[in-house]
Amino acid sequence: MVMNDPRRDATRRGDEPDGDLSLGGPVDDAVLVELLGAYALDALDADEAEAVEAFLARRPDLAREADRLVRTAVWVGATEALEAPPTLRAGVLARAHARRGTQSGDAATNAYAASGARLRDTVKALDPDDYSEPTPNGLGARDLVAHLAAQDSLVAQVIDRTVVPEVTEVEVDARTAKFVERFRDCPIDDVIEVWIRSADAVQTWSRDDSTPASTISWLGLDLPRNNVLVARAFENWIHRDDLRRVQGRVAESPPTAEMHEVTNLALSTLPFALLTSGNSRPGKVARIVLTGPGGGTWTFGMGGERVQPDISPDVTLTATALDWCLVAGERLDPAQFTPEVVGDLSLVEPLVAAAPAFATL
Amino acid sequence: MIRDDGRRRRGDVAAAVADPSTSGIRTPGGQIPGRQTRPGGAFSGEWEAEVRARLVAGNEQALAEVYDQFASFVFGLAQRVIGDPRAAEDVSQEVFLHLWEHPEGFDPARGSLRTWLGTLSHRRAVDYVRREEARRRRTQREAGQRPTGVPDVAEMATAMITAERVRAALDALPAQQRRCIQLAYFGGKTYREVAETLGIPEGTAKSRLRLGLHRVAEILEAQGLDPWS
Numbered sequence: 001m002v003m004n005d006p007r008r009d010a011t012r013r014g015d016e017p018d019g020d021l022s023l024g025g026p027v028d029d030a031v032l033v034e035l036l037g038a039y040a041l042d043a044l045d046a047d048e049a050e051a052v053e054a055f056l057a058r059r060p061d062l063a064r065e066a067d068r069l070v071r072t073a074v075w076v077g078a079t080e081a082l083e084a085p086p087t088l089r090a091g092v093l094a095r096a097h098a099r100r101g102t103q104s105g106d107a108a109t110n111a112y113a114a115s116g117a118r119l120r121d122t123v124k125a126l127d128p129d130d131y132s133e134p135t136p137n138g139l140g141a142r143d144l145v146a147h148l149a150a151q152d153s154l155v156a157q158v159i160d161r162t163v164v165p166e167v168t169e170v171e172v173d174a175r176t177a178k179f180v181e182r183f184r185d186c187p188i189d190d191v192i193e194v195w196i197r198s199a200d201a202v203q204t205w206s207r208d209d210s211t212p213a214s215t216i217s218w219l220g221l222d223l224p225r226n227n228v229l230v231a232r233a234f235e236n237w238i239h240r241d242d243l244r245r246v247q248g249r250v251a252e253s254p255p256t257a258e259m260h261e262v263t264n265l266a267l268s269t270l271p272f273a274l275l276t277s278g279n280s281r282p283g284k285v286a287r288i289v290l291t292g293p294g295g296g297t298w299t300f301g302m303g304g305e306r307v308q309p310d311i312s313p314d315v316t317l318t319a320t321a322l323d324w325c326l327v328a329g330e331r332l333d334p335a336q337f338t339p340e341v342v343g344d345l346s347l348v349e350p351l352v353a354a355a356p357a358f359a360t361l
Numbered sequence: 362m363i364r365d366d367g368r369r370r371r372g373d374v375a376a377a378v379a380d381p382s383t384s385g386i387r388t389p390g391g392q393i394p395g396r397q398t399r400p401g402g403a404f405s406g407e408w409e410a411e412v413r414a415r416l417v418a419g420n421e422q423a424l425a426e427v428y429d430q431f432a433s434f435v436f437g438l439a440q441r442v443i444g445d446p447r448a449a450e451d452v453s454q455e456v457f458l459h460l461w462e463h464p465e466g467f468d469p470a471r472g473s474l475r476t477w478l479g480t481l482s483h484r485r486a487v488d489y490v491r492r493e494e495a496r497r498r499r500t501q502r503e504a505g506q507r508p509t510g511v512p513d514v515a516e517m518a519t520a521m522i523t524a525e526r527v528r529a530a531l532d533a534l535p536a537q538q539r540r541c542i543q544l545a546y547f548g549g550k551t552y553r554e555v556a557e558t559l560g561i562p563e564g565t566a567k568s569r570l571r572l573g574l575h576r577v578a579e580i581l582e583a584q585g586l587d588p589w590s
Contacts, residue, residue, distance in 0.1 A: 034564070037571025038552040042487045043545035069571070071472070072578040074479035075586070076531065076546060079524045082437035088450050089428055092457045096424050099462065125451070129496075248492025249455075250485075255462045293465075 029055065033062060040069035073080060080250035095121060100255070107227035108233075109206040111258040115236035116199050118254075119148070122240045123192055125247065131188065135242040136331060142188055143180045144239060149195035150179040151235065152202060153230065158216050161201040164194060172219070202232070230265045233258060234359065238329040253322050259294025263321050266328050267298040274302055279350035286351055287313035292329045294321035302347065315343035328355040401532040416464035424461050431475065432457075433481045441547050442486035448493075452485045483546070490549030523586060530580040538573030541566055 022268065039042050039052045056063040098117040117263040123145055131142035139147055153164045154175060168183065169175040183191045215222045223231075237258075241251040253259060267288060274280040282303025286327055289297050301307045302314075319339035326332035334352045341348055415423035417537045435456050440449035456478060460467065531539055538560075544555045556566035 005452060034567045034571065035552075037569075037574050038545065041542065041545040041570055043550060043552045043555065045551060067472070068578055069574045070480060072574050072581070073483070073546060074476045075527050075581060076542070076577065077438040077441070077479050077483055078434055078475070079527045080437040080441040080547075081433040081524075082440055084432040084436035084445070084453065085450055088432065088453055089425075091450075091454050092428055092461075093421065093425060095454070095458055096421060096461045099458070100419055148538050162488055248488070248496065250488055252459070256465060279439055287573060352516055 008058050025151050027060070036062065036069055039066060041074045063337070080104070084285075088147075096166055098334050105207050106226070107257065107261050108229040109203075109336075111233040111261045112206060112229040112236075113203050115233040115240070115254060116203070117256060119236045119240040119243075120196065122243050122247070123148075123195075126188070126243065127247070130243075130246045133246040135246060137239075137242065139176075139180075141190050141243055142191070144161075144242060145188065145191050145195065146179040146183050147176045148239060149183075149191055149198060152195055152198035153179075155216075155218070155232065156198045156201040156205075159202065159216060161205055163198045170219075202229075227265055227269075229241045230261045231358070234262045234265070234290040234325070234329065235326075237262070238331060238359070241331065248255045253293065253325075256293040259325070260296070261323055262325055263290055263294040263296060266325065266355070267296070270298070270351070270354060271300045271302070273354040274350065275304055277354045277357050279354045280304065281347060281350060284315070284344070284347055285311055285313040287316040287349060288351070289316065289318040290321040290324055291318065292320045292322060294325070296321075302350070313343060315341065315345070315347040315351075317341055317348060324355065327352060330356050330359060401452040406469050409467075409474045412474075413464055413467055413469055416461065424457065425505075427460065427474065428457055431478050434475065435478055438479060438482050442483065442549055443489055448489055449486070452489055453482065455485055487518075487549040524549045526581065526584055526586060527577075530577045533580060534573050534576055538569045538576065541569040541574045542577075545570055 004064060008259050030351055035044060035052050039049060044052065052066075056066050059333070084215060095117070099114045100110075107251060110235050126145075133139045135144050135145070137147075141213060149164075150167075151172070153167070156163050157170075164220075165282075167175065169178050180189075183194075206225070214225045216225055216228055217223075218228050218231075219355050233254075237254050244251060254262070267290070270288075280303045282301075282305070284302040285299065285305075287297065287299045289295075297309075299307060299309050299311060299313060300318055316343075317339045323337060323339075327334060327337050337352060339348070411522065412423045412427055416427070432453070436449055436453045439452040439456075440446060441451045443452065456483070459481060466476060531542070534542070540559065541555050543549050544558055545552065548555075550558065552566045552570060553563055554565040559566070
């Protein structure tokens with residue numbers, strides 16, 4: 001839409017059929033105009049809807065027509081009002097409270113807690129038919145839950161609040177494999193229970209230890225407490241979307257405040273990621289401009305050098321914060337990542353290649 | 362919060378369709394009888410801007426107020442499309458939680474909260490229907506049937522008139538256009554699927570959807586119902 005369309009808030013990346021519009025080339029405007037009614041009624045495939053939205057963005061005159069049709073469609077829908085069940089109100093308010101009601105902690109603590117609350121709702125809504133469905137990280141949905149338990153129980157272990165003492169593996173894949181094996185013949189509720197106990201232990205610790213400067217040993221690194229919490233929040237987001245895709249639901253980005261925490265961490269650690277991933281470019285300066293919720297501007301030396309924020313960069317890369325995070329989370333193929341680039345194009349590839357290093361935290 | 366003779370409205374067609382600017386039962390000052398509205402009117406941009414600001418600030422009472430105003434609209438629309446009360450409840454919950462977590466996505470200067478919630482509710486309901494089709498577990502139902510559920514009949518006369526006007530506008534359409542709109546909007550079908558269901562060319566389906574919606578808008582505008590609200 002056109003203006004103020006909540007559909008823009010949800011990503012449309014997923015297993016949706018391709019439309020027959022050639023997005024890569026010019027499309028007759030008349031063809032797109034004919035789609036406005038279908039667009040207003042949500043009667044388009046994802047690709048067609050995207051094409052129409054791009055068309056309306058450059059045709060404000062027709063955007064007004066589209067607005068009129070959308071609002072008319074909503075009037076039509078409004079004739080079907082039904083008394084909502086009482087459980088709906090209670091459920092909405094309880095979950096809202098869990099996801100954002102407790103704002104007593106710092107931003108990193110709140111991001112971890114809120115993202116965990118959303119993920120819990122998604123995990124608990126898994127259908128048995130979903131358990132064996134594959135997710136993007138190679139695990140089935142049920143085994144992904146075991147992975148969550150493995151990860152959060154490792155954090156709990158590191159902060160001396162061990163929940164699963166019999167599992168000693170600390171390497172991510174090995175620990176996940178151990179959890180998958182351990183819980184293979186157990187009801188999924190057992191896995192969920194271990195995961196929730198672990199996450200609760202971490203949350204309790206995070207609210208007791210609010211000193212951002214404190215460090216914990218995580219995956220072989222001594223990391224600031226806040227970095228670990230935000231990295232966990234990011235993983236919660238990515239895996240929630242993995243499970244939502246299994247359920248056939250659209251992906252959902254987190255609230256803006258959480259996005260800011262994630263992008264701040266992702267971009268502030270990118271110079272280090274360039275070094276550790278073998279993608280550093282000493283002497284070169286990059287500026288990354290992220291737009292939309294969670295956006296900001298980061299300027300840094302690609303060899304780890306300290307630079308002034310107003311320095312003239314060798315390359316400026318502009319993209320949405322959402323797309324950058326999806327690249328970092330390896331949920332957007334770099335080949336489909338199309339940032340605007342000004343300057344040395346050869347510096348884009350190492351930047352994009354280093355982005356996912358953040359997700360391994 | 363709109364009240365009726367002291368009873369608290371838990372959202373109803375009144376909230377869904379009420380437009381104080383429409384003709385109908387009026388009292389001096391333009392207020393709907395029996396209602397106590399917030400300054401500027403419960404559905405005014407002023408109220409919606411205020412509630413948005415409160416949502417951004419994390420005010421749970423603001424969410425409760427929005428819920429109470431629009432729950433039956435959101436749920437009714439979801440139920441109408443999905444045909445499964447439990448799934449409609451899940452979708453409705455998602456809609457309100459999305460507003461809770463992304464209140465900045467709603468801009469009162471660009472449209473009403475009803476339109477925003479209705480658009481999101483319909484989109485999520487259609488997504489549900491399509492994924493269930495893909496998973497072959499959807500309960501059979503046909504667009505055009507009235508869903509089971511408890512109609513919220515305890516609504517103000519003005520709101521009933523408005524709802525009936527919208528239904529009458531749909532009924533005034535040529536049957537072919539109305540059928541296309543029903544299949545698309547309440548059946549969750551793409552225009553291609555509408556064309557296939559009706560055995561018509563895709564271009565005809567697209568045209569009927571667009572022309573039909575325009576006709577409904579014209580009818581409602583001629584009656585003073587502002588589709589821009």
